[in-house]
Amino acid sequence: MAPLPQLDGVRFRNFGGPADYQHLARIITASSQDEGDDRVETPEALASSYDHLDRCDPATDLLVAEVGGRPVGYSRVWWDQEPDGPRVYRQVCFLDPDHGGRGIGSAIFAWNDARIRELACEHDVSEKVVEAWANDRNTGAKALIHDAGFEPVAHAAEMVRPTVEDLPEHALPEGLELRPVREEDIRTIWDADVEAFRDHWGYFEPTEESYASFRAFPYLDPTLWKVAWDGEGVAGQVKSFVDTAQNEEHGRKRGYTEAISTARRWRRRGVAKALIVESIRELAERGMTEVALGVHTENPNGAYDLYAGLGYEVVKTWTTYRRPL
Numbered sequence: 001m002a003p004l005p006q007l008d009g010v011r012f013r014n015f016g017g018p019a020d021y022q023h024l025a026r027i028i029t030a031s032s033q034d035e036g037d038d039r040v041e042t043p044e045a046l047a048s049s050y051d052h053l054d055r056c057d058p059a060t061d062l063l064v065a066e067v068g069g070r071p072v073g074y075s076r077v078w079w080d081q082e083p084d085g086p087r088v089y090r091q092v093c094f095l096d097p098d099h100g101g102r103g104i105g106s107a108i109f110a111w112n113d114a115r116i117r118e119l120a121c122e123h124d125v126s127e128k129v130v131e132a133w134a135n136d137r138n139t140g141a142k143a144l145i146h147d148a149g150f151e152p153v154a155h156a157a158e159m160v161r162p163t164v165e166d167l168p169e170h171a172l173p174e175g176l177e178l179r180p181v182r183e184e185d186i187r188t189i190w191d192a193d194v195e196a197f198r199d200h201w202g203y204f205e206p207t208e209e210s211y212a213s214f215r216a217f218p219y220l221d222p223t224l225w226k227v228a229w230d231g232e233g234v235a236g237q238v239k240s241f242v243d244t245a246q247n248e249e250h251g252r253k254r255g256y257t258e259a260i261s262t263a264r265r266w267r268r269r270g271v272a273k274a275l276i277v278e279s280i281r282e283l284a285e286r287g288m289t290e291v292a293l294g295v296h297t298e299n300p301n302g303a304y305d306l307y308a309g310l311g312y313e314v315v316k317t318w319t320t321y322r323r324p325l
Contacts, residue, residue, distance in 0.1 A: 001060050001115070001118065002111055002114035002115040002118055003114075004063070004111070005063075005065075005107035005108070005110065005111050007102075007103055007104065007107050009067060009102075010065055010066065010067055010102075010104055010107070011065070011066045011067075011069075012063060012064070012065055012066075012107070012111070013063075013064050013066065014058075014059060014060065014062060014063065014064070015058035015059055015062040015064065016064070018047065018051075020064065020071070021043035021046045021047055021050070022043045023064075023070075023071035023074075024041075024046055024064075024071070024074055024094075025041040025042050025043050025045070025046050026041075026071075026096075027071060027072065027073060027074055027094045027095070027096050028041040028046075028094050029041050030096045030097060030098075031094040031095055031096065031097065032094075032135075034097035035135040035137045035138050035316075036135070036137050036316060037135055037158075037316055038246065038249075038250055039246070040243070040245045040246040040249045040250075042218070042245045044218045045217070045218050045219070045245075047216070048213055048216035048217045048218060049213050051213075051216065052209040052210070052212045052213035052216065053078065053209065054078070054207050054209045054210065055078045055079050055080065056076065056077070056078030056079075058076070060115075061076060061077050061078060061115060061119075062074065062075070062076045063075050063076075063108060063111050063112075063115075065095075065099075065104050065107070065108060067099055072095065072096040072098070072099040072104065073093070073094060073095035073096060073099065073104050073105065073108055074093075074094060074108075075091060075092060075093040075094070075108045075109075075111065075112050076091065076092050077089065077090065077091045077112050077115050077116050077119070078090055078091075079116075079119060079120075079123075080204040081125075081204055081205070082202070082203065082204055083198075083203070083204070083205065085127070086125075086127040086128060086129045087120075087123060087125045087127065087128050087129075088129055088130075088131050088202075088204070088322075089116040089119060089120060089128065089129070089130045089131065089325060090131045091112045091116065091130075091131070091132055092133075093105065093108050093109060093112065093141075095108070100140070105140070105141070105144065106144065109144055109148070113130070113148070116130055116325070117325070120325050128324070128325040129322045129323065129324055129325055130150075130322065130323055130324075130325050131320060131321065131322050132145045132148075132150055132320075132321050132322075133318055133319065133320045133321065134318065134319060134321070135316065135317075135318055136316075136317045136318060136319055137316070142319075145321050146321075148323070149323045150321035150322060150323045151321060151322065151323060152319045152320070152321055153320055153321060153322045154201055154202065154296060154298065154319070154320040155296070155297045155298060155317060155318070155319055155320070156294060156295065156296050156297060156317065156318045156319075156320070157294070157295055157297050157304070157314045157315075157316065157317045157318070158292060158293070158294050158314070158315055158316045158317075159292065159293055159294075159295060159307050159308070159312035159313060159314050159315065160254075160290060160291070160292045160312060160313055160315050161280070161290060161291045161292070161310065161311045161312045161313070162290050162313070163289070163290060163311075164280050164281075164283060164284035164288060164289060164290065164291060166311070167277050167280055167281065168277060168310070169277075170270060170273050170274045170277050171274060172228055172270075172271065172274045172275075173266070173269050173270060173271060173274075175230055176228040176229065176230055176235050176236075176266075176271065177228065177229055177230075178226060178227065178228060178229075178278065179227065179229055180223075181222040181223070181225050181227060183222075185227070186215075186222060187211070188233065188234060189225070189227055189234055189237055189239075190211060190214060192233060192234035192237065192261070192263065193237060193239070193259055193261045194206055195263070196261035196262060196263055196264070197261060199300070200296070200299070200300070201296060201298070201300075202320075217241075219241040219242060219243055219244065220241065221240075221241055221242065222239075224239075224240040224241060224242070224255075224279070224282055224283065224286070225237065225238065225239045225240060226238045226240070226275045226278045226279045226282065227275075228266075228271055228274075228275060230266075232263075232265070233263075234263060235262070235263050235265070235266045235271060236261065236262040236263060236266055236271035236272055236275050237259065237260070237261055237275065238257050238258070238259065238260050238272075238275045238276055238278075238279040239258060239259035240255055240256060240257050240258065240279045240282065240283060241255070241256050241258065242254075242255050242256070242283070242286070242288065243256065252289070252290065253287055253288045253289045253290070254288060254289075254290045254291065254292055255280075255283035255286070255288035255290075255291050255292075256291065256292050256293060257276055257279045257280065257283070257291050257292070257293050258293055258294070260272055260275070260276065260293070260303070262301075267301060268301075268302075272303075272306060273306060273310065276306075276307075276310060277310070279291075291312075292312075292315075293307060293312065295307060297317075
């Protein structure tokens with residue numbers, strides 16, 4: 001395993017188990033908010049993902065930096081395989097901004113690279129790339145990534161509709177119906193979403209652990225979902241949720257209209273627009289006063305233009321970078 005970094009005044013260690021979740025959540029929140037991102041991570045939300053990791057062993061693939069016995073930064077590496085594409089070695093890195101400027105982020109980033117190279121040596125595949133991402137406001141991270149030879153390959157944005165009023169009238173196409181989500185429908189709905197995203201950039205095949213993580217998400221609320229059905233099954237969906245921790249921290253009432261997808265047989269026929277409008281209405285009935293979502297701005301099916309046309313506005317952006325390994 002890649003040797004732990006050495007840095008005066010800083011202790012580096014591997015993952016300490018679920019007891020670390022509270023520390024990692026705190027670091028993510030502090031790091032994100034320093035970049036102007038209002039993300040509020042919680043141990044419960046982190047556990048829903050980290051308890052069901054694929055292609056990542058936290059015991060060897062997660063690094064924690066401590067100062068004075070207190071965790072102040074961490075990173076994690078893993079890999080995914082794109083169908084008919086490269087094997088992608090991915091990483092995340094978060095640092096408490098109170099401890100920036102002393103080389104911790106650079107040391108973590110270097111460890112990520114070393115650990116990724118170890119993982120890649122075990123894989124006999126024809127194409128390998130390393131991936132990193134950064135909030136576009138984080139000039140330090142962007143410089144670090146650029147200096148390491150990465151090139152931008154994709155862009156994403158968070159968009160907010162600052163009101164739930166003034167919604168357009170837009171009905172579902174004839175032949176579709178909305179139904180309340182039953183427990184026995186949830187796997188079918190998830191599978192339909194996976195299938196709809198199969199032709200999107202960066203897609204990789206999910207696993208049973210991916211589904212377990214989805215089901216463990218603490219804000220999962222199928223009563224908020226809007227799912228359209230036809231005779232063949234799921235035609236389109238919006239799986240909204242309310243991040244209560246974030247709302248409490250920022251004193252607002254925001255709902256997320258997320259996991260928006262349309263079956264190929266119904267694309268370009270207004271299904272997603274109708275479902276988003278219904279989703280916003282549902283969230284408004286639950287007391288929400290604004291809605292948000294994330295999108296790849298180069299989405300091949302015109303998602304960005306659809307959201308902008310519905311009144312969503314860009315509030316922050318991220319860039320994904322890659323380089324050959």
